[in-house]
Amino acid sequence: MKTGYHGHALGKTQLNVIDPAYDLAETILSFALTSEEEDRLISRYIMHSEDVGIRARLFINKLLAGLWTMEMALEQLFSAAQFPRQQEEQHRRFLAAWDFLAVQSARFCGAHCRPSQPAFWQAPLVVLDVDGVIDRRIFGYPCTTAAGMQALSLLARHGCSVALNTARSVCEVRDYCEAYGLAGGVAEGGAYLWDAVAGRGRSLIEHKTMAQLDRLRKELLRIPGVFLDDRHGYSIRAYMIETKPVSSLTRILNSIRSFNVGEGVPVPLPTLVISQLLTSLRLDRLSFYPTTIDTAIVAKGVDKGIGSTALRDWVLEPGAEMIAVGDTKVDLPMFRVATRSYAPAHIHCRREAQLLGCVISRYRYQRGLLDIVRAIVKCGSQEHLREPANQSDGESLFLSLLRAADRLDAGAVGRALFDRASFRIFMR
Numbered sequence: 001m002k003t004g005y006h007g008h009a010l011g012k013t014q015l016n017v018i019d020p021a022y023d024l025a026e027t028i029l030s031f032a033l034t035s036e037e038e039d040r041l042i043s044r045y046i047m048h049s050e051d052v053g054i055r056a057r058l059f060i061n062k063l064l065a066g067l068w069t070m071e072m073a074l075e076q077l078f079s080a081a082q083f084p085r086q087q088e089e090q091h092r093r094f095l096a097a098w099d100f101l102a103v104q105s106a107r108f109c110g111a112h113c114r115p116s117q118p119a120f121w122q123a124p125l126v127v128l129d130v131d132g133v134i135d136r137r138i139f140g141y142p143c144t145t146a147a148g149m150q151a152l153s154l155l156a157r158h159g160c161s162v163a164l165n166t167a168r169s170v171c172e173v174r175d176y177c178e179a180y181g182l183a184g185g186v187a188e189g190g191a192y193l194w195d196a197v198a199g200r201g202r203s204l205i206e207h208k209t210m211a212q213l214d215r216l217r218k219e220l221l222r223i224p225g226v227f228l229d230d231r232h233g234y235s236i237r238a239y240m241i242e243t244k245p246v247s248s249l250t251r252i253l254n255s256i257r258s259f260n261v262g263e264g265v266p267v268p269l270p271t272l273v274i275s276q277l278l279t280s281l282r283l284d285r286l287s288f289y290p291t292t293i294d295t296a297i298v299a300k301g302v303d304k305g306i307g308s309t310a311l312r313d314w315v316l317e318p319g320a321e322m323i324a325v326g327d328t329k330v331d332l333p334m335f336r337v338a339t340r341s342y343a344p345a346h347i348h349c350r351r352e353a354q355l356l357g358c359v360i361s362r363y364r365y366q367r368g369l370l371d372i373v374r375a376i377v378k379c380g381s382q383e384h385l386r387e388p389a390n391q392s393d394g395e396s397l398f399l400s401l402l403r404a405a406d407r408l409d410a411g412a413v414g415r416a417l418f419d420r421a422s423f424r425i426f427m428r
Contacts, residue, residue, distance in 0.1 A: 021054055025061040029100045060394025062104045067261055069097035074264040091227045101141040106179035113149040114181035115156035119197050121183050122161045124321035127308050130166040132327040136365050138405045140261035146403040148366035151373040158377040165304050169231035189298045190307030191234035195315055205299040209285045239266040239294035268295040305333025325372055344368025367406050
């Protein structure tokens with residue numbers, strides 16, 4: 001028997017989950033426990049309850065707790081007029097749940113594909129973008145798929161030294177390196193280097209630039225409805241959260257690209273707002289660009305090309321072979337300095353990438369990454385993921401969803417919509 005109280009999964013408007021694994025998952029999320037603290041918590045629980053099967057049920061309940069927290073945070077954000085401090089509190093809950101889901105999913109996926117040996121540095125260095133290459137926002141938060149796991153497993157099996165090069169924050173790069181057993185990476189669009197092998201980091205931007213970033217953060221936080229991702233210390237990610245579009249067609253098209261949790265979606269700031277702020281504050285060391293979900297403000301003089309070159313020279317030697325994989329315009333500088341470069345089929349700046357010698361796969365997203373990795377290691381065989389013994393039904397279900405995610409595309413949805421068989425249920 002389980003007893004509970006309002007707001008903790010039991011109640012008229014709650015999930016009514018009776019498994020104690022959910023309470024533990026929510027505790028891990030709410031208190032932002034580290035891996036070591038989480039392990040101590042679970043061990044203590046098992047000692048007192050003799051529930052030896054809790055670990056197998058924990059992951060799927062972590063997903064449930066994270067998704068529910070995101071949903072509730074967005075619902076409360078839009079439910080009534082709130083003071084800025086209340087809005088910021090809901091935003092922090094949303095962001096904490098987003099980060100929790102991404103990290104926990106990376107650890108789960110990494111357990112199926114990470115190398116058995118510790119990470120190391122050697123040429124050729126394979127440098128991968130994260131969003132759109134390793135991860136895709138299919139479940140409402142960034143996560144890889146079965147094809148992405150197969151690609152990372154194939155690189156590990158062939159002894160490749162793998163690093164990230166992403167706009168993600170330093171802490172996210174560290175978490176992903178730990179989860180997938182990667183050697184290191186470049187964070188925040190070229191602003192920071194992380195060497196996971198030696199456990200050391202290095203900033204590439206100057207103190208004057210950091211001062212301008214701090215000043216802009218303060219000004220942005222004064223604008224009602226503007227939120228910042230406070231995980232970023234060497235760049236700024238600013239966005240607003242708007243309700244989802246009412247149009248059914250727009251909803252369908254957006255759901256093909258990605259799934260969003262709750263009634264709100266993050267969107268970039270108006271271009272004129274950022275441009276005017278940079279000009280009026282005389283922030284001449286900063287530049288910006290919009291993404292699909294936010295506005296990135298970065299330091300001038302650093303980019304993914306400068307970051308990947310600095311990382312290679314730092315951990316290997318100048319001129320060492322480097323292979324780059326990316327999917328957006330900000331990856332072009334990385335392609336320019338790489339020995340070889342590749343991109344999945346969904347890359348928008350196809351012509352510019354090809355002029356730099358980039359080889360473009362015929363597949364999109366993680367299937368494209370797997371195709372690229374097979375070309376890099378010259379292996380055409382199928383890579384099978386490790387499936388641990390005594391895997392729970394929830395874990396098996398999540399793996400099945402990751403496999404299904406690789407089959408999602410607009411063409412398949414379109415064919416289903418116009419297939420007469422889809423409408424037989426409505427016909428007599």
